[in-house]
Structure formats: C-alpha cells, structure tokens
C-alpha cells in the first residue's frame with residue numbers, strides 16, 4: 001500500500017533499520033524487525049548504502065520484511081554512485097517484487113572518498129532521482145528534509161527551496177532528519193507550509209543510546225544538541241546504560257509533544273536496537289486515530 005494513502009487514514013508509526021555488513025548479520029536484523037512487529041508499524045524502512053558494499057543486503061532485507069513478515073516497506077534508494085541504467089534495473093526489480101514505496105535520496109559521500117568524483121552518478125541530487133522515478137515508475141515517493149538545514153546548504157531558504165523542488169518533482173511525503181529540540185521541527189513545518197509545501201512531514205526521532213553516539217550522529221548530520229540534553233549527556237558520559245534510560249525518557253517527552261502538536265506520524269531511527277523504541281512505545285500507547 002502506498003504510504004501517501006496510509007497517512008490519509010491513520011497517524012503512522014514507522015521503524016528504520018540498516019542492512020548488515022555480511023550475510024551472517026541478516027538473521028540478527030530480521031530478529032529486530034520481528035521483535036518490533038508487535039507494535040504494528042505502518043511501514044518499516046531499510047537504509048541503502050551509498051558506498052555500495054551493503055546494497056545487496058538492503059534489498060534482501062526489504063524483500064524478507066515484506067514476504068516473511070508481511071510488513072509494508074519503504075525502500076531507501078540513493079542516486080550517487082549509480083548510473084541511470086543501474087537505477088532502472090533496481091527500480092524495475094523492486095516494482096516487480098511488489099514494493100510500493102521508495103524514499104529517494106542523494107546519499108552521503110563515503111568518508112574514504114570512493115565516490116568523490118561522481119563518475120558513475122547520472123543524478124547529482126535527490127530531486128533529479130525523484131523526477132526520474134516519478135516519470136517512469138509507479139512508486140509512492142518520499143524524500144528527506146532537514147529541520148535544522150542540511151549541513152552543506154548555503155542557507156535555510158536555499159535548503160527549503162530544494163526541498164520544495166523535491167515535492168514539485170514528485171515526492172508525496174517528507175521524513176525529517178533527527179532533531180532533539182521539537183521547536184526546530186515546528187519552525188521548519190511553519191516555514192515549509194509558508195513556502196507552499198503541503199505534503200505530510202513525518203518527524204524522525206532517534207533515541208539517545210549513549211553520549212558518544214549522540215555527539216557523533218549530531219555532528220555528522222548537523223543537528224544541534226540543546227543545552228538541557230547536553231547536560232544530561234555530560235552526566236552519563238561513561239555510563240551508557242544510564243544514558244540509554246535517559247534517552248528513553250527524553251524521547252517519550254519528545255514524541256508525546258509531537259503527537260499533541262498533531263504530527264501525521266513518527267519515524268523511529270531504530271539503528272537495529274529495539275530496546276529503546278519498545279520502551280518508548282510501551283510507555284506512550286499512542287492513539288493513531290486521525291484527529
């Protein structure tokens with residue numbers, strides 16, 4: 001079922017996983033997917049490695065989540081490092097396999113510089129990939145957006161204009177980068193609406209797992225750590241178990257407030273660790289009826 005249609009009927013809960021590095025890791029990730037199935041996710045998604053080495057496992061996981069666990073899936077697809085012919089082959093295969101939803105992304109350049117020349121990339125930006133998919137295949141397309149601006153962007157206005165282009169080119173919903181201050185999300189939604197972006201915007205939530213992990217992720221994606229959270233991270237600098245428990249409480253408050261605000265759904269960055277998300281959803285019992 002198309003996510004666009006799912007959102008029209010319910011407030012969604014979705015989970016994002018990443019593929020293992022080798023075949024032996026497949027069972028572990030599938031177990032995590034299975035363990036969160038009892039929360040009735042409206043869809044699950046599997047990231048796609050722009051670097052190339054794990055792409056095969058992304059596809060396998062998507063197929064297995066759909067076929068074996070009967071879950072609605074959203075396949076991530078990145079355009080850097082792929083020619084149009086390669087993308088065409090992938091998209092045809094996924095269409096044939098009954099995949100309905102794709103989140104179309106540029107991808108992050110691997111740190112080893114493997115793709116820096118962009119030699120094999122037909123499309124340089126997500127908006128190009130979205131146009132290509134929209135014009136040639138039947139998928140429901142989602143795209144990424146950035147409440148605190150994408151780190152490479154010149155300005156918030158510039159970033160928003162490219163987000164708008166993704167929607168004009170065919171994206172039917174947006175999922176945000178992680179953020180730890182809901183006000184950043186609310187301000188972003190206001191800016192987006194004022195620029196005529198009317199599609200559903202799903203906030204992405206990553207519960208803190210450890211102080212180190214949170215600092216690393218936020219610095220990679222350009223997200224801010226608000227001062228109240230920074231103080232808590234300092235307190236649990238060398239105590240990951242307490243940091244994780246604090247992260248659950250922090251995310252509960254974050255999601256509760258987002259839900260009260262009236263978001264159309266919440267997308268959890270699970271990072272293949274089901275503990276925190278289970279605790280959050282056990283505690284919240286979110287009413288998914290549309291308001």
Ligand SMILES: Cc1cc2nc3c(=O)[nH]c(=O)nc-3n(C[C@H](O)[C@H](O)[C@H](O)COP(=O)(O)OP(=O)(O)OC[C@H]3O[C@@H](n4cnc5c(N)ncnc54)[C@H](O)[C@@H]3O)c2cc1C
Nearest residue numbers: 047048050076105106107108125126144150152153162177
């Ligand atoms: C929900 C979500 C899921 C993700 N999943 C994955 C994944 O599976 N695999 C992965 O590798 N990464 C993933 N990412 C990370 C993403 O690939 C990076 O954030 C990447 O740096 C940008 O991707 P994008 O699709 O937003 O790119 P773009 O929309 O192409 O934006 C990249 C930068 O270029 C600018 N820009 C956009 N269009 C133009 C244009 N036409 N001309 C000039 N500048 C432009 C933008 O403002 C921005 O600064 C995900 C991110 C999110 C939020």
